Amino acid sequence: MLLPETPALLALRQAVRAWTVAFEPRRRVVVALSGGADSLALTAAAVAETDSVDALIVDHRLQPGSDAVARSAADQALALGCRTATVLTVDVAEGGSLEAAAREARYSALRDARTDLPVLLGHTLDDQAETVLLGLSRGSGGRSIQGMAAFDAPWGRPLLGIRRSVTRAACVDLGITPWEDPHNNNPEFTRVRLRHEALPLLEEILGGGVAEALARTATQLREDGEALDEYAEALLLRAVVDGEVEVDTLAEAPTAIRRRALRAWLLQGGAKALTDKQLRAVDALVIDWRGQGGVAIGGGTPEARLVAARRRGRLILGFEDRRRV
Numbered sequence: 489m490l491l492p493e494t495p496a497l498l499a500l501r502q503a504v505r506a507w508t509v510a511f512e513p514r515r516r517v518v519v520a521l522s523g524g525a526d527s528l529a530l531t532a533a534a535v536a537e538t539d540s541v542d543a544l545i546v547d548h549r550l551q552p553g554s555d556a557v558a559r560s561a562a563d564q565a566l567a568l569g570c571r572t573a574t575v576l577t578v579d580v581a582e583g584g585s586l587e588a589a590a591r592e593a594r595y596s597a598l599r600d601a602r603t604d605l606p607v608l609l610g611h612t613l614d615d616q617a618e619t620v621l622l623g624l625s626r627g628s629g630g631r632s633i634q635g636m637a638a639f640d641a642p643w644g645r646p647l648l649g650i651r652r653s654v655t656r657a658a659c660v661d662l663g664i665t666p667w668e669d670p671h672n673n674n675p676e677f678t679r680v681r682l683r684h685e686a687l688p689l690l691e692e693i694l695g696g697g698v699a700e701a702l703a704r705t706a707t708q709l710r711e712d713g714e715a716l717d718e719y720a721e722a723l724l725l726r727a728v729v730d731g732e733v734e735v736d737t738l739a740e741a742p743t744a745i746r747r748r749a750l751r752a753w754l755l756q757g758g759a760k761a762l763t764d765k766q767l768r769a770v771d772a773l774v775i776d777w778r779g780q781g782g783v784a785i786g787g788g789t790p791e792a793r794l795v796a797a798r799r800r801g802r803l804i805l806g807f808e809d810r811r812r813v
């Protein structure tokens with residue numbers, strides 16, 4: 489299908505072209521297609537800008553008629569010029585958050601079906617802005633507000649600089665009708681309220697440009713974060729001896745790098761759901777040593793706690809029997 493040269497479609501093609509040059513020189517991609525405007529517009533641009541596009545559509549089977557929605561998205565993908573369009577049917581685990589379970593089932597099915605190609609997702613600048621705001625509410629530093637990466641293999645996000653209004657306009661230009669997910673208007677979801685209530689209010693009060701500013705901030709923080717992570721990794725390499733960390737080597741480093749090194753060491757040692765409070769307590773073993781006891785970290789077993797402690801100038805991470813008093 490030859491695409492009309494409208495401003496929306498040209499902007500989308502430019503975004504996909506830049507992404508492909510940066511991350512996929514083979515010019516072969518998979519597109520994760522929900523049937524919504526973002527991923528449909530992405531599919532059209534990917535067909536125009538790469539040599540081969542396979543569409544994967546996940547049917548979560550959570551709503552009546554979901555098979556027809558998936559089938560119709562597959563037909564649209566083929567009409568747009570995809571090489572293949574495959575519907576993946578998944579079973580969503582019950583119990584807990586349905587949204588999270590659906591996401592997990594979706595990403596796992598996409599990962600299994602992608603062969604060795606990157607999977608492009610239709611996240612836009614608006615999604616990025618919402619992600620930053622959601623991250624702010626978690627409040628655990630730069631990492632939680634650096635948003636989504638343009639490429640976090642195998643997941644590619646070429647549209648992070650594109651407004652949602654542009655993907656809508658592109659669908660109009662293409663004469664295709666996107667599917668509207670009923671969840672996108674359900675105010676029970678925090679993200680939906682951010683989209684329809686919080687962001688428009690912020691735009692009004694602050695005079696516009698808020699979504700762009702949030703997305704720009706995310707990009708900058710991600711770049712800074714990646715650099716700091718690299719320094720932290722190098723520091724850790726110098727500081728670790730037989731799995732233990734030499735305190736003196738860490739203590740010299742600036743806080744941002746030292747904390748990142750400690751975080752990486754704890755995660756490598758099996759820490760789970762590490763909190764800022766735990767990390768600060770472990771950091772205190774390095775820079776505020778008063779002979780205090782070890783710090784219990786999530787990631788132990790029912791019988792044993794995972795504990796970071798300081799012994800003879802080194803940090804050690806080990807299991808401690810929970811029955812011990």
Ligand SMILES: Nc1ncnc2c1ncn2[C@@H]1O[C@H](COP(=O)(O)OP(=O)(O)OP(=O)(O)O)[C@@H](O)[C@H]1O
Pocket residue numbers: 519520521522526527544545546547548591594608609610611615
């Ligand atoms: N049913 C689906 N089948 C295939 N791809 C999908 C499906 N649903 C979503 N996607 C892909 O994921 C992108 C993001 O979708 P959406 O914003 O609905 O996801 P989300 O639940 O917010 O998940 P995320 O955690 O990835 O942000 C879509 O643009 C599309 O590329």
